[in-house]
Amino acid sequence: MSRVAYVDGRYVPHSLAVVHIEDRGYQFADGVYEVLAVVNGHIIDEEPHLVRLARSLSQLRIVQPVSDAALKIVMRETIRRNRVDDGIVYLQVTRGVAPRDHAFPRLAKPVLVVTARRKRAIDPRIADDGVAVITIPDIRWRRCDIKSVALLPNVLGKQLAKEAGAYEAWQVDQEDCVTEGTSTNAWIVTAEGTVVTRQAGNAILNGIVRLAVLDIVRRENYSLVERPFTVREAKAASEAFLTSTTLDLLPVVRIDGEPVGSGMPGPLSRKLRDCYLVHTAAAG
Amino acid sequence: MSRVAYVDGRYVPHSLAVVHIEDRGYQFADGVYEVLAVVNGHIIDEEPHLVRLARSLSQLRIVQPVSDAALKIVMRETIRRNRVDDGIVYLQVTRGVAPRDHAFPRLAKPVLVVTARRKRAIDPRIADDGVAVITIPDIRWRRCDIKSVALLPNVLGKQLAKEAGAYEAWQVDQEDCVTEGTSTNAWIVTAEGTVVTRQAGNAILNGIVRLAVLDIVRRENYSLVERPFTVREAKAASEAFLTSTTLDLLPVVRIDGEPVGSGMPGPLSRKLRDCYLVHTAAAG
Numbered sequence: 001m002s003r004v005a006y007v008d009g010r011y012v013p014h015s016l017a018v019v020h021i022e023d024r025g026y027q028f029a030d031g032v033y034e035v036l037a038v039v040n041g042h043i044i045d046e047e048p049h050l051v052r053l054a055r056s057l058s059q060l061r062i063v064q065p066v067s068d069a070a071l072k073i074v075m076r077e078t079i080r081r082n083r084v085d086d087g088i089v090y091l092q093v094t095r096g097v098a099p100r101d102h103a104f105p106r107l108a109k110p111v112l113v114v115t116a117r118r119k120r121a122i123d124p125r126i127a128d129d130g131v132a133v134i135t136i137p138d139i140r141w142r143r144c145d146i147k148s149v150a151l152l153p154n155v156l157g158k159q160l161a162k163e164a165g166a167y168e169a170w171q172v173d174q175e176d177c178v179t180e181g182t183s184t185n186a187w188i189v190t191a192e193g194t195v196v197t198r199q200a201g202n203a204i205l206n207g208i209v210r211l212a213v214l215d216i217v218r219r220e221n222y223s224l225v226e227r228p229f230t231v232r233e234a235k236a237a238s239e240a241f242l243t244s245t246t247l248d249l250l251p252v253v254r255i256d257g258e259p260v261g262s263g264m265p266g267p268l269s270r271k272l273r274d275c276y277l278v279h280t281a282a283a284g
Numbered sequence: 285m286s287r288v289a290y291v292d293g294r295y296v297p298h299s300l301a302v303v304h305i306e307d308r309g310y311q312f313a314d315g316v317y318e319v320l321a322v323v324n325g326h327i328i329d330e331e332p333h334l335v336r337l338a339r340s341l342s343q344l345r346i347v348q349p350v351s352d353a354a355l356k357i358v359m360r361e362t363i364r365r366n367r368v369d370d371g372i373v374y375l376q377v378t379r380g381v382a383p384r385d386h387a388f389p390r391l392a393k394p395v396l397v398v399t400a401r402r403k404r405a406i407d408p409r410i411a412d413d414g415v416a417v418i419t420i421p422d423i424r425w426r427r428c429d430i431k432s433v434a435l436l437p438n439v440l441g442k443q444l445a446k447e448a449g450a451y452e453a454w455q456v457d458q459e460d461c462v463t464e465g466t467s468t469n470a471w472i473v474t475a476e477g478t479v480v481t482r483q484a485g486n487a488i489l490n491g492i493v494r495l496a497v498l499d500i501v502r503r504e505n506y507s508l509v510e511r512p513f514t515v516r517e518a519k520a521a522s523e524a525f526l527t528s529t530t531l532d533l534l535p536v537v538r539i540d541g542e543p544v545g546s547g548m549p550g551p552l553s554r555k556l557r558d559c560y561l562v563h564t565a566a567a568g
Contacts, residue, residue, distance in 0.1 A: 017304065021302065021397050027317070028433065030435070092310075102467055104443050142421075143423060149313060150313045152312060
């Protein structure tokens with residue numbers, strides 16, 4: 001089966017899916033994106049993703065190239081044509097093609113790209129055993145709430161993690177507080193059993209799985225505080241975990257080589273992961 | 285005449301110059317660039333541009349796709365095919381095309397794109413009358429010494445300047461010191477006649493025109509200090525100017541609406557501009 005991508009109004013073979021070299025996404029990182037999970041052929045939490053997309057675009061004053069209704073159709077068609085039952089759909093919107101000049105062009109038409117792919121095989125032990133993270137300085141810009149494609153610092157951070165034998169790098173601000181992972185949100189559970197994750201703001205991307213897990217935590221009546229936490233607090237936590245659309249919820253069992261709690265996935269992490277998988281299964 | 289671009293080994297009509305949607309430049313801003321001036325068909329200060337390119341690439345651990353010698357040939361051929369006598373040659377190197385995943389791909393081959401265009405008509409009064417700048421918070425990442433394509437904050441800053449009726453936005457760090465413009469370096473001349481510009485470091489891109497003007501200032505025996513300067517100092521300066529490959533050296537006569545010195549281009553700015561134009565004319 002050959003893959004198909006949607007590029008600026010047309011479905012094309014993935015191998016031939018191209019954009020112009022003067023697309024501002026290529027020259028200026030002047031664009032935004034979303035990654036949505038597909039479970040049993042259904043898109044998970046589509047509405048909050050579309051709300052966030054609209055917000056990112058409006059912050060950059062990029063006009064959404066198609067309506068939400070049309071975008072939903074394009075995503076479904078891209079999923080269908082790629083025969084994705086379980087996987088992800090990726091969409092990217094850039095400000096469009098224009099002669100290179102930093103300021104917004106007057107005439108550019110935003111460009112929408114949509115792709116879909118099946119879930120990558122993830123070692124099943126990861127969820128059972130948990131993963132390791134390292135901590136690194138957060139060197140990103142000050143508008144991490146915008147889901148832009150200016151991801152170079154995230155790339156460098158993820159590579160550092162990989163080379164350290166870790167799964168993710170938790171980025172740390174100048175107050176020694178964790179902001180988030182390079183492509184995931186960061187959570188801890190204190191010795192008292194309180195779930196802690198950084199509040200939404202300019203320092204983090206407000207993850208859609210983050211929002212879903214917050215709902216679950218509240219529904220299940222666990223103690224919860226949204227606030228920054230330090231690296232020291234994280235290392236002294238009884239549990240830690242991360243969330244993202246592609247990874248769901250993964251227990252974090254080591255931070256900079258030091259075990260978190262017992263060094264095994266904690267009971268609350270397991271419970272919340274199960275609840276989240278029920279949430280996606282129900283939607284799917 | 286139709287324009288021609290060099291894309292990953294081939295010369296193609298500019299209108300058909302494309303890259304794959306999974307080029308990491310498009311999805312991650314995982315690439316770097318250079319803009320070189322062309323005067324009388326000759327490339328200005330080619331060597332320092334190539335040195336900086338090599339440094340940017342090495343900081344990101346992207347392998348330079350072609351040798352310097354080959355790159356020089358490609359730039360010349362692109363200039364020739366586009367019949368550029370006075371203008372710029374633009375080059376961009378990304379980490380290449382790979383299935384989307386933050387960490388460095390194992391197999392991607394870096395992609396080189398080169399374009400050239402004639403100088404845009406600039407209102408000649410700009411150099412005579414000087415330009416206005418505004419000041420804005422510097423919200424960029426902490427590795428501005430790497431000339432990456434992650435330029436979204438620069439885009440937003442330049443747009444703010446434009447909408448304020450200014451030519452450039454000077455970005456200001458948390459100590460209230462100017463780092464640089466969104467695509468230019470920032471300079472002042474103190475009441476005592478000392479030329480001040482921020483020292484090279486992670487907070488600024490070490491401009492090639494900046495280096496050339498530093499040489500001129502030293503050669504002409506003007507007093508010079510490379511250090512951060514505050515917005516207040518800039519507004520109290522006797523002169524101010526900016527430098528960039530596409531603009532050469534332009535006097536700055538207003539900062540946030542307040543006149544700098546007499547509100548007219550100062551004598552040292554004019555003198556340095558003249559010297560710089562001699563430098564490029566000699567090279568060209």
